[in-house]
Amino acid sequence: MKAKEIQLSHGSGGQEMNDLLGRLFYKHFANDILLKAEDAAMLQMDGPIAFTTDSFTVSPLFFPGGNIGKLAIAGTVNDLAMAGAQPEYLSSSFVIEEGFSIEQLTTIVESMAKELEKSGAKIVCGDTKVVPRGTLDGVIINTSGVGSVKYAGLSASNVQPDDAILVSRNVGSHGSCILMARDELKLESDLVSDCDTLWPQVKALMDAGVELHSLRDATRGGLAAVLNEWTASSRVGIHVQEKAIPILDEVHGLCELYGFEPCDLANEGTMILAVPRVEAEKALAVLREFHSDAACIGCAAEADKHRVTLTTPWGSRRYLDMPRGELLPRIC
Amino acid sequence: MKAKEIQLSHGSGGQEMNDLLGRLFYKHFANDILLKAEDAAMLQMDGPIAFTTDSFTVSPLFFPGGNIGKLAIAGTVNDLAMAGAQPEYLSSSFVIEEGFSIEQLTTIVESMAKELEKSGAKIVCGDTKVVPRGTLDGVIINTSGVGSVKYAGLSASNVQPDDAILVSRNVGSHGSCILMARDELKLESDLVSDCDTLWPQVKALMDAGVELHSLRDATRGGLAAVLNEWTASSRVGIHVQEKAIPILDEVHGLCELYGFEPCDLANEGTMILAVPRVEAEKALAVLREFHSDAACIGCAAEADKHRVTLTTPWGSRRYLDMPRGELLPRIC
Numbered sequence: 273m274k275a276k277e278i279q280l281s282h283g284s285g286g287q288e289m290n291d292l293l294g295r296l297f298y299k300h301f302a303n304d305i306l307l308k309a310e311d312a313a314m315l316q317m318d319g320p321i322a323f324t325t326d327s328f329t330v331s332p333l334f335f336p337g338g339n340i341g342k343l344a345i346a347g348t349v350n351d352l353a354m355a356g357a358q359p360e361y362l363s364s365s366f367v368i369e370e371g372f373s374i375e376q377l378t379t380i381v382e383s384m385a386k387e388l389e390k391s392g393a394k395i396v397c398g399d400t401k402v403v404p405r406g407t408l409d410g411v412i413i414n415t416s417g418v419g420s421v422k423y424a425g426l427s428a429s430n431v432q433p434d435d436a437i438l439v440s441r442n443v444g445s446h447g448s449c450i451l452m453a454r455d456e457l458k459l460e461s462d463l464v465s466d467c468d469t470l471w472p473q474v475k476a477l478m479d480a481g482v483e484l485h486s487l488r489d490a491t492r493g494g495l496a497a498v499l500n501e502w503t504a505s506s507r508v509g510i511h512v513q514e515k516a517i518p519i520l521d522e523v524h525g526l527c528e529l530y531g532f533e534p535c536d537l538a539n540e541g542t543m544i545l546a547v548p549r550v551e552a553e554k555a556l557a558v559l560r561e562f563h564s565d566a567a568c569i570g571c572a573a574e575a576d577k578h579r580v581t582l583t584t585p586w587g588s589r590r591y592l593d594m595p596r597g598e599l600l601p602r603i604c
Numbered sequence: 605m606k607a608k609e610i611q612l613s614h615g616s617g618g619q620e621m622n623d624l625l626g627r628l629f630y631k632h633f634a635n636d637i638l639l640k641a642e643d644a645a646m647l648q649m650d651g652p653i654a655f656t657t658d659s660f661t662v663s664p665l666f667f668p669g670g671n672i673g674k675l676a677i678a679g680t681v682n683d684l685a686m687a688g689a690q691p692e693y694l695s696s697s698f699v700i701e702e703g704f705s706i707e708q709l710t711t712i713v714e715s716m717a718k719e720l721e722k723s724g725a726k727i728v729c730g731d732t733k734v735v736p737r738g739t740l741d742g743v744i745i746n747t748s749g750v751g752s753v754k755y756a757g758l759s760a761s762n763v764q765p766d767d768a769i770l771v772s773r774n775v776g777s778h779g780s781c782i783l784m785a786r787d788e789l790k791l792e793s794d795l796v797s798d799c800d801t802l803w804p805q806v807k808a809l810m811d812a813g814v815e816l817h818s819l820r821d822a823t824r825g826g827l828a829a830v831l832n833e834w835t836a837s838s839r840v841g842i843h844v845q846e847k848a849i850p851i852l853d854e855v856h857g858l859c860e861l862y863g864f865e866p867c868d869l870a871n872e873g874t875m876i877l878a879v880p881r882v883e884a885e886k887a888l889a890v891l892r893e894f895h896s897d898a899a900c901i902g903c904a905a906e907a908d909k910h911r912v913t914l915t916t917p918w919g920s921r922r923y924l925d926m927p928r929g930e931l932l933p934r935i936c
Contacts, residue, residue: 280930285824285870287926310760311820312656312687314753322644325695325748326731331739355644363657363748370933399658404933407663407741416657416695416748421646428642488643492617538617594619598612601702601736 278372283402293400296378297364300385301395305361313396315361317420322357324348325416331602333380333410335453337445337464340413341380343540343604345387346469348415350489353471354543356423356478359393365414366398370405377411390469393417423478430485431506435572436552438545440473441466441563442518443495447537448526450603463522468541473562477545482555486546491604493595495535498544499580500594502572509576512592515585518565536595538603546572610704615734625732628710629696632717633727637693645728647693649752654689656680657748663934665708665742667785669777669796672745673712675872675936677719678801680747682821685803686875688755688810691725697746698730702737709743722801725749755810762817763838767904768884770877772805773798773895774850775827779869780858782935795854800873805894809877814887818878823936825927827867830876831912832926834904841908844924847917850897868927870935878904 281288298307305313328344338346349359364384368377388394449465470489477484486506488498495517499510519534527534547555552568559566580592613620630639637645660676670678681691696716700709720726781797802821809816818838820830827849831842851866859866879887884900891898912924 280933281928283824283933284927284930285826285829287928289824290926310687311683312654312689312751314687315653315655315750316651317653318650319648321647321649321750323647323693323695323750324644324729325697325746327697327699327733327744327746329699329733329735351643355642355646357644361655363655365657365659365746365748367659367661367744397656401659401661401936402933403661403741407934408744409735409739412659412699412740412744414657414659414697414746414748416697416746418647418653418655418750419644492615492621494617497617594622595616596613596619598616601612601615601734602739604733 276374278368278370278374278402280370280402280404283400289400296381297398300381303394305394305396309397320421320424321418322352322355322421323418324351325414326351327412327414328604329412329602330450330604332453335465336449338467339380339383340411341383342387343467344413344415345384346467346541347604348417349391349393350470352417352419353474354487354489356426357419357421359391359417359419359471361396362393362415362417364395364398367401367403367408367412369408369410370402372411387469391471423484426484426487428486428501428505431502431508431546431572432485433508433572433574434549435485435546436549436568437510437570437572438547438552438555438566438568439518440543440559440566442520442565443490443539443542444519444523444534444537446540447600447603448523451526451600461522466539466541470541470543473559476558477555480554480558482558483548483551484545487543489543490539492538494537494539495544496533496592496595499592502546503578503580507577508572510570510572510580512570512580512582514582516567516569518567532599535592536599540604608706610700610702610706610734612702612734612736615732621732628713629730632713635726637726637728641729652753653750654684654687654753655750656683657746658683659744659746660936661744661934662782662936664785667797668781670799671712671715672743673715674719675799676745676747677716678799678873679936680749681723681725682802684749684751685806686819686821688758689751689753691723691749691751691803693728694725694747694749696727696730699733699735699740699744701740701742702734704743719801723803755816758816758819760818760833760837763834763840763878763904764817765840765904765906766881767817767878768881768900769842769902769904770879770884770887770898770900771850772875772891772898774852774897775822775871775874776851776855776866776869778872779932779935780855783858783932793854798871798873802873802875805891808890809887812886812890814890815880815883816877819875821875822871824870826869826871827876828865828924828927831924834878835910835912839909840904842902842904842912844902844912844914846914848899848901850899864931867924868931872936
C-alpha cells in the first residue's frame, strides 16, 4: 500500500524519493525539458532574459480563490510579466513537513499545472526536501523563473511626470481573503483572492500597441508600497483620487473592522500601471476585457516629489505612506 | 537602536524590509545587476543555458566546515558545474523564523558572498519572507541559478561501458559531520564537511582537455545513489573495488558505530566522474591538485547491467543498492 503521508524517506535522495517524483511531479509537470533534466535543465535562450525568485509561505495553504500552488506559479510568472518578459521556464522547490498529506500535496501540484497553462510556462527543474514533523508548518514552495524580455525598459524608475496611474482591478482582496480564512476568525463572505496569472493581460496590452512605462503587481505592501517605490525611484510625485480606487465593499468593511488601510493589503493578481496619459484610455479598454473595474486612479507629477498624495472623497488631502509594521504575516 | 532579531515586519514588503535588504543583502551581494533588479533581474545570455534550483534545510545551521549559507551557494553552483555549465547568475530566497538572530543571519550572508568568489557567480535577485515564531526551525534558503554550458553532453545516461569511475576526494564527510554536530550526540572529532564549490575543479578538467562523460556531486544518497542512477540511465553495470574508495577513518568509525554504509552518506563538495579509461590518469592528475586522495574506484561494464557491484577487500562481491529509508534528515 502506498503511503498517504509524506515521510522523511521521501526526501532522502533514494528509492522512495524517486517514486514520489515520478508519480507526482513528473506526472503533472511533464514536458521534454523536465524529463531530460538531471542536476540542471538545459534551455535554449537568446537575448535579454529576466530572472526572478519567490518563496511562498501562505497560511492557510488553501484559501478562497486559490492555494499555495496556484500562488507559487502566479507569483513568479507575474514577476516576469511585470518585467515585460514572457514567462517560459520555472523551477519548483518544495520543503515539506513530515506527515503532510499526499492528497493535499497532489491538489497543490495539480493547481500549479493548471495555472501554468495560462502563461504557457513550464516547470523544467525542481527539488524536494522533507523536514521532521514540527520543524515547519506544512509546506513551503519556491519557484524561480526565466523568460525572454518582449518589452524593454519597464522600470520603477521609468514613471514620467504626467503619466496616468492605472489599476487592473479592485485592490486588497488577497490580503482580506487570507485574513478571513484564518482559523481564529469566524467571518463569512463571498470574497475570493485575486490570485491570478497576469501575463495574458500584459500580452494583450503589448499586442494592442499600448506604450508602457512601468508595471508592478501589488503584492506585499499593496498599492501603497508600489506607488511609494515609484515616487522614490522615478523622482516624481503621485496624486491619487481615493474614490477612484476600486475597492470591494467586503474589503472596505474588513478594513474598517480591523483598522487596516485597503491600499496596504496584498494582492496576487492585480497590477498597477504607469502609462503616458494619452495611452490611458486604450490601456483601460484592454484591461476591462479582463476586469470591468480596471480604473485610472491618478497621475504622476513633478510636484510633491517622493510623496504619494491621496485626495479624499471630501476634497481633503493626505499622504499615503509606505506601509510600516506587519499587518498580517504569511499572506504569500 | 537597530533590532537584533528578525521581526515579522522585516518580511512585510514595507520600510523595515527595505532597510534589512539594504544593510544585509544589497551590501554583501552588491553587483550591477542586483542593484538594478526590480521584480526580476535582467541578464544577457546566449546559447545553451543550464538552470537549477535547490532549497537548503540543514540542521544544525552551522557545522564544522561550513554553514547553511556556504552550502546554499556551493550546492547550486555545483549542480550547474555538473551540467558542464559555468555558474553565472544565482537567486537567493530566504524564509526566516521570527526571532532569528540578525548576527547569525549576517554570518550566513557573509559566507554566501565568500563562497560566490570561488566560481565568480553573482546573486542577481532574491526574496525574503519572515514567518511567525514556531512555524519554522530557523531559516531555509533557496538558491536557483543559471549558467552557460561550456561542455555539452554530460549526462547520467552517457556513461559508457569501460569508462573509468573516479571520485574527486574521500566520501561521506558531510553526512558524518552533520550527524556529529547534532546536539544529541557528544562525539568529538576533527572531521569537517567537504562542503565546497566544484567549479574550479571542473574548469581545470576542461582546461586540461580531459574527455568527460558524466559528472555528479554525490549529495543526498551519496556515492551509492549516483552509481545506481548511472547504471539505470546508461544501461551499464558498474564494478567498484571497495578498498579503492577513499574514506576517512573517522567516517569509517562513525559508520561502524551507527551501522551506516559510508557510500550512502551525503557529500557537498565531492564529485563522481565517468571518463574514458584512457583519460583516467590525466583526470586524476588534475583532481589531485585539489585533493590528494582523488581516486579511480572502478569501471563501467556491459555485464551486470543496472547493478552496482562492490568487490570487498576479501575478494567477495556484493551489490551496492540505491539507498532506502532515511539515514538522517536535514543533512542539506
